[in-house]
Amino acid sequence: MKYVLSNCILFDGTEGEENLREHVDIFVNEGVIEAIADHGEAVPGYEVVECTGKYAIPGLINLHVHLFGSGKPSKTLSGGGSAQTLIKITKTALGAKILDSMVKSGAQTQLASGVTTVRAVGDFHWSDVRLRDRINAGHVVGPRLLVSGPAITVPGGHGDGTFAVTATDEQGLRALVREHKKHGVDFIKICVTGGVMDAKVKGEPGELKMNLEQTAVVCDEAHKLGFYVASHTESTEGVLVALEGGVDTVEHGAPATAEISALYQNTGSADICTISPAIPLCKLDPSVTLMNEFTQFNANVVLEGIVQGARGALDAGTPVGLGTDSSCPFVTQYDMWREVCYFAKYVGVSPAFAIHTATLLNARIAGIAEDTGSIEAGKCADIALYDANPLENLAALRTPSMVVARGRRLDRPSPKRVSAVDAELDKLL
Ligand SMILES: [Zn+2]
CATH class of the missing domain: 2.30.40.10 (Urease, subunit C, domain 1)
Known part of the structure; x- marks a missing residue:
């Protein structure tokens, strides 16, 4: 060799x-x-x-991936009938096999597109953990994987019914974190706010789902066990709760207030910019994306928030990382290059800085800069x-x-x- x-x-x-x-x-x-x-x-x-x-x-590092999907337009992630069917299938032995092969295909597609490290932030039934172990043992060719297992949220939170597991009270939430430890995850993913497709009010995507106490309890248990915590967060209110609760990476992000900028400074937490899932919903015709005008409006709010959040963070010296949110509609497993392009274009950085972000800065945020x-x-x-x-x-x-x-x-x-x-x-x- x-x-x-x-x-x-x-x-x-x-x-x-x-x-x-x-x-x-x-x-x-x-x-x-x-x-x-x-x-x-x-x-x-x-x-x-x-x-x-x-x-x-x-090699590029993609900090925000769900490995199971192809990026073909679908409403599966938003819950509803098709999501329920998918969940039922993945619980059977045959379903687990199908799931494992989908996840493997996702990871290998990332690799073939130049991504040598993937941070998987919410997949079904520990399929991400199994794949990481097979790759590390040399049984499967793939990128370096950092995995969270299923996301943790509260009932009705983002991913409930699909890629997230839920609890409400302190005991239940702490037990979920310990169960993740038992399964061998690398970090903990939570969903503090809802997502674009969960929104019920026009103009208000990213509704708060986990309150400060619930967020703080999960972060406390995770930190005690040696994990950092990544949080799906798509509103300013959500970012405040996430950072006050002890979250280490704010996924997607939102426009920051002075209070939020100060919190980032004090905690050393990072903002993870993901323009890829928002752009198609905003810019493509709803007849193509299969979304309604309501979702398109809210996607525009989220895109603005992501871009402003990242710009504000860069200005304030807060670490900013990049990920694609692969498996969302129109976000394939081979489009990290597009996220790098979007980051340069919308956040306004040079190509060199965009690549530096997608490589060494992402590695630092993921805690693997010694290796890659x-x-x-x-x-x-x-x-x-x-x-x-x-x-x-x-x-x-x-x-x-x-x-x-x-x-x-x-x-x-x-x-x-x-x-x-x-x-x-x-x-x-
Ligand atoms: Zn995601």
């Missing part, structure tokens, strides 16, 4: 400045980056992998290579020519695409 990625053009991801180094050899030994050197003669014992003219960047997130000697060989320069045009990230995940190489990876979804999303680029 010793080879050299020979004669690359390197963007090592360590900073958000446009800083390319040409004619670079990256030596990989047993899955780890052993050395980075100026291009030179072949070194005995190392297979030469010809990369002349290819751009090497750190940049191309540096001693870190895992998590690398994506492209034929065109992504710093010139982020759309180059759409088609990696090679993906390296903990040293394992995938040549010319080709994620299974949903052409109908691509055709619609490409109109929005």
Whole structure:
């Protein structure tokens, strides 16, 4: 397992400045980056992998993924009849097998699109935990997975009836966290507010579902057990409760008040920007998205909130991470590149900073920056290579020519695409 990625053009991801180094050899030994050197003669014992003219960047990290879905438009996640059927099926032995294969396909599609680390923030019946263990044991090829198991919320909260489990009182909520520990999760995901598709009032998505006490109890139990807590949060009121309750990452986010900015400063918590699920609902015709005008209106409120939340956080020096919310309608498992493009376009950052965010800054937020997130000697060989320069045009990230995940190489990876979804999303680029 010793080879050299020979004669690359390197963007090592360590900073958000446009800083390319040409004619670079990256030596990989047993899955780890052993050395980075100026291009030179072949070194005995190392297979030469010809990369002349290819751009090497750190493998992307997607901080917000549900692995089970394809991104085809559907109302499943919003509950209702189809969700109930899905849940019933996944509880049978055959259903568990189908579920496991869907989740595996989701993770492998992420990998084929250049994502070498996925943070799974809510999947069914511990399918994410099982897959992580199979990948880590070498039985399945896949990205590094950080998994939460099912999300935790209160009855009627976001994901109740689908990807979340619920309790109301302190005892019940603490017991859920301990059960997650028993199943071997990496962190805890909660849903403090509702989502776009749960909203009952026009103009008020992200209705508060978990109160401060409930949020604080889950965070307390999780922190005691050594977990950090990620929270689905889509309103300013929700962000306040999440941060006061002790949440470590605010997923999606909302416009911040001075009080919220101060809380971020004091806690060191991060804002996780997810533009991908909101954009299609806002910009595509409701006849295409299968949503009504009411949902479209609320999606616009959420998109504004996500973008303003991220901008405000960057201005205040709060850590900002990126994720796609794959499995939502029109959010496929291979579109992290679109989130990077949206982040640059809507939040207003440079391509270099957008890639830096999707790599090293995401790694720091996930607590794995010792292992991954940049191309540096001693870190895992998590690398994506492209034929065109992504710093010139982020759309180059759409088609990696090679993906390296903990040293394992995938040549010319080709994620299974949903052409109908691509055709619609490409109109929005
Ligand atoms: Zn989500």
